[in-house]
Amino acid sequence: MIRLAPRHLAVAAALALLLTLPAWVGNSYYVNIASQILLWAVLALALNVLVGYAGLVSLGHAGLFAMAGYTAALLIGAGHGHLAADAAALAVTLATTAVFAVLALRATGIGFLMITLAIGQILWGIAYRWASLTNGDNGINVGSRPAPFGLSLAGAGAFYYATLVVFLLAVASMAMLVRSPFGASLAGTRDQPRRMTALGYNVWLIRFLAILFSGLWSGVAGLLFLYYNQFISPQVVALTTSAEALLMVISGGSGTLLGPIFGAAIVVIMKNVVSAYVERWNLVLGLIFILIISFMPEGLVPGSARLWRAARQRLIGEARRDGASRAPSRAPAEPAGARTPLAPLPERGP
Amino acid sequence: MSLWLTLAVNSIALGGLLFLLSSGFSLIFGLMRIPNLMHGSFFMLGAYLGVTLLWQGVNFWLAALASAAAMAVIGGLIERFLLRRLEGQVLPQVLLTLGFAFIVGDVCLMLWTGDPWQPATPDHLRGVVQVAGLYFPLFRLVIVMVAVAIAAALWLLVDWTRLGAMIRAGVDDAPIARVVGIKVSQLFTLVFALGAALAAFGGVMGAPYLSVYPGLDFEMLPLALIVVILGGIGSLLGALVGSFLIGFLYNFGQAMFPDLAYVILFLPMLLILVLRPQGLFGRVVS
Numbered sequence: 001m002i003r004l005a006p007r008h009l010a011v012a013a014a015l016a017l018l019l020t021l022p023a024w025v026g027n028s029y030y031v032n033i034a035s036q037i038l039l040w041a042v043l044a045l046a047l048n049v050l051v052g053y054a055g056l057v058s059l060g061h062a063g064l065f066a067m068a069g070y071t072a073a074l075l076i077g078a079g080h081g082h083l084a085a086d087a088a089a090l091a092v093t094l095a096t097t098a099v100f101a102v103l104a105l106r107a108t109g110i111g112f113l114m115i116t117l118a119i120g121q122i123l124w125g126i127a128y129r130w131a132s133l134t135n136g137d138n139g140i141n142v143g144s145r146p147a148p149f150g151l152s153l154a155g156a157g158a159f160y161y162a163t164l165v166v167f168l169l170a171v172a173s174m175a176m177l178v179r180s181p182f183g184a185s186l187a188g189t190r191d192q193p194r195r196m197t198a199l200g201y202n203v204w205l206i207r208f209l210a211i212l213f214s215g216l217w218s219g220v221a222g223l224l225f226l227y228y229n230q231f232i233s234p235q236v237v238a239l240t241t242s243a244e245a246l247l248m249v250i251s252g253g254s255g256t257l258l259g260p261i262f263g264a265a266i267v268v269i270m271k272n273v274v275s276a277y278v279e280r281w282n283l284v285l286g287l288i289f290i291l292i293i294s295f296m297p298e299g300l301v302p303g304s305a306r307l308w309r310a311a312r313q314r315l316i317g318e319a320r321r322d323g324a325s326r327a328p329s330r331a332p333a334e335p336a337g338a339r340t341p342l343a344p345l346p347e348r349g350p
Numbered sequence: 351m352s353l354w355l356t357l358a359v360n361s362i363a364l365g366g367l368l369f370l371l372s373s374g375f376s377l378i379f380g381l382m383r384i385p386n387l388m389h390g391s392f393f394m395l396g397a398y399l400g401v402t403l404l405w406q407g408v409n410f411w412l413a414a415l416a417s418a419a420a421m422a423v424i425g426g427l428i429e430r431f432l433l434r435r436l437e438g439q440v441l442p443q444v445l446l447t448l449g450f451a452f453i454v455g456d457v458c459l460m461l462w463t464g465d466p467w468q469p470a471t472p473d474h475l476r477g478v479v480q481v482a483g484l485y486f487p488l489f490r491l492v493i494v495m496v497a498v499a500i501a502a503a504l505w506l507l508v509d510w511t512r513l514g515a516m517i518r519a520g521v522d523d524a525p526i527a528r529v530v531g532i533k534v535s536q537l538f539t540l541v542f543a544l545g546a547a548l549a550a551f552g553g554v555m556g557a558p559y560l561s562v563y564p565g566l567d568f569e570m571l572p573l574a575l576i577v578v579i580l581g582g583i584g585s586l587l588g589a590l591v592g593s594f595l596i597g598f599l600y601n602f603g604q605a606m607f608p609d610l611a612y613v614i615l616f617l618p619m620l621l622i623l624v625l626r627p628q629g630l631f632g633r634v635v636s
Contacts, residue, residue: 051441057440057441057444059444102624103620103623103624106623106624106627107627109440110379110383110385110440113385113440113444114379114385114575114579115579115623117387117572117575118572118575118576118579118616118619119616121568121572121616122612122613122616125612125613125615125616126610126612126613128612129608129609129610129611129612129613130609130610130613131609132609133609238568239568240452243448243452246445247445250441250445280456280460282452282453282455282456283452283453283456283457285449285452286448286449286450286451286452286453286456287449287453288449289445289446289448289449289452290432290445290446290449290450290453292445293436293442293445293446293449297442
């Protein structure tokens with residue numbers, strides 16, 4: 001018999017909430033925002049495989065995301081069907097990701113990040129400057145959304161459900177990956193690459209496969225993005241997009257499954273709210289980065305949990321102090337060397 | 351023939367500018383291991399400040415120096431009060447500098463609007479020089495001379511002075527350097543401020559030639575990155591050679607394959623990464 005843990009109940013409740021969302025939200029504007037959150041969450045989850053579980057920070061994922069979108073848009077524009085175009089787009093994205101991985105894995109740490117940044121800029125350069133192919137700054141329009149199994153995705157609700165299905169597949173595949181032996185070895189390469197090598201694991205190959213997996217899901221998110229907007233332009237390939245994806249991962253808490261999803265929700269909602277009042281989204285984005293670094297370096301989900309624990313312990317401590325003992329009631333601070341996702345272990349053996 | 355010559359002169363001038371930009375980046379990234387993603391922002395903000403001063407009728411060199419000084423102060427403050435606390439933590443440093451880069455970009459857009467600013471070349475630097483029957487625009491030559499002079503000065507500073515020896519000691523083994531009485535933290539603030547100043551100086555020098563416009567920051571940052579990966583991280587000679595290489599590639603690529611010029615820039619970097627990951631003049635770190 002399966003025992004129902006609170007965890008399972010929470011997952012079931014969240015699922016029910018997501019499934020019925022168009023019914024109780026009503027307004028298609030908000031349904032569209034929910035679709036945006038889900039599609040960005042797929043990208044954030046994909047990036048999280050690298051940032052959180054492999055310890056490799058990429059600033060080039062917007063390039064992979066847009067590679068799928070652009071390829072599909074071009075093929076659809078050339079008169080190919082949606083299915084063929086999407087399959088080809090994912091294949092091209094995988095091939096690009098393989099090259100991306102081979103180059104970026106020449107280094108780890110800062111070097112990896114800088115190389116991914118440079119590759120991301122190359123892809124931006126192609127989208128922006130190779131105007132005869134990509135139509136430059138004007139971008140490419142896609143006439144229609146696909147209609148899988150004869151179901152039209154033109155409406156906000158229908159598209160939401162399509163996005164939800166893809167999102168759930170993404171979450172399930174990430175959960176399986178993280179819990180699989182491969183996921184364990186991936187975390188091993190993050191924490192102790194030298195020991196993993198000594199144990200006979202091929203660290204390079206493990207990282208390479210993780211990047212491929214991440215690139216594939218980034219491509220899927222890119223396709224969702226293309227169909228959501230029915231339009232793609234070089235703006236998507238800009239460093240800002242990679243940075244936003246990274247912000248989603250970090251703000252939610254990297255190395256957790258829920259974190260990037262919450263992060264995507266926070267960033268998308270904030271972007272929509274802020275854009276409604278001021279033009280200065282980049283300014284706000286920059287400020288959030290600096291605030292998070294200063295106050296919650298481990299991300300909002302684990303960070304709030306820490307603050308909550310600290311507050312609760314302080315309360316309990318004060319209640320006890322009312323009794324006899326005058327024991328120090330301050331919540332124990334995190335040990336100095338506590339490993340947060342933001343501070344990976346130095347890459348040195350013992 | 352004259353087209354190729356013009357291209358060559360432009361390439362050398364752009365190389366000089368790139369060196370001003372990337373030498374500071376190389377010092378900060380190579381010596382201090384800080385992934386400074388706001389280096390392009392130093393360049394752009396410096397250029398905007400310089401352009402504003404030029405508009406007020408300030409002398410060109412004075413404007414360049416004042417802007418460099420201002421950026422040195424700003425860079426120094428950011429290093430001293432924010433980056434210092436994140437020593438050795440790559441990801442937070444990336445997010446912090448990226449956050450500042452976005453803020454600087456947006457504030458510049460707000461203050462200087464989206465229109466490009468291109469100051470006139472100062473009077474005394476206008477005109478052409480005749481060498482062996484060929485004419486060269488004076489200002490481009492001046493950029494190159496300034497870059498070479500700064501390269502020489504930096505090389506002397508890092509390799510041949512007491513200060514340079516102290517910086518190298520701080521980089522190689524900070525705890526021991528501290529034990530023998532070197533104030534490593536202060537030195538690092540100094541290096542960071544110097545890098546910011548060099549980028550701003552380059553920004554002002556480049557303004558009459560490139561003009562200043564929104565987005566210049568993230569256009570220059572990858573260039574600095576390519577130069578440093580190409581030349582070898584932390585190597586000044588590498589930065590110099592890499593800058594001129596990229597200068598040539600950019601101008602000739604633009605003339606021959608305008609659609610792909612930007613992508614061509616990255617090809618040598620990719621080749622280097624595959625064949626010689628430490629860069630042309632980089633040391634192999636064991």
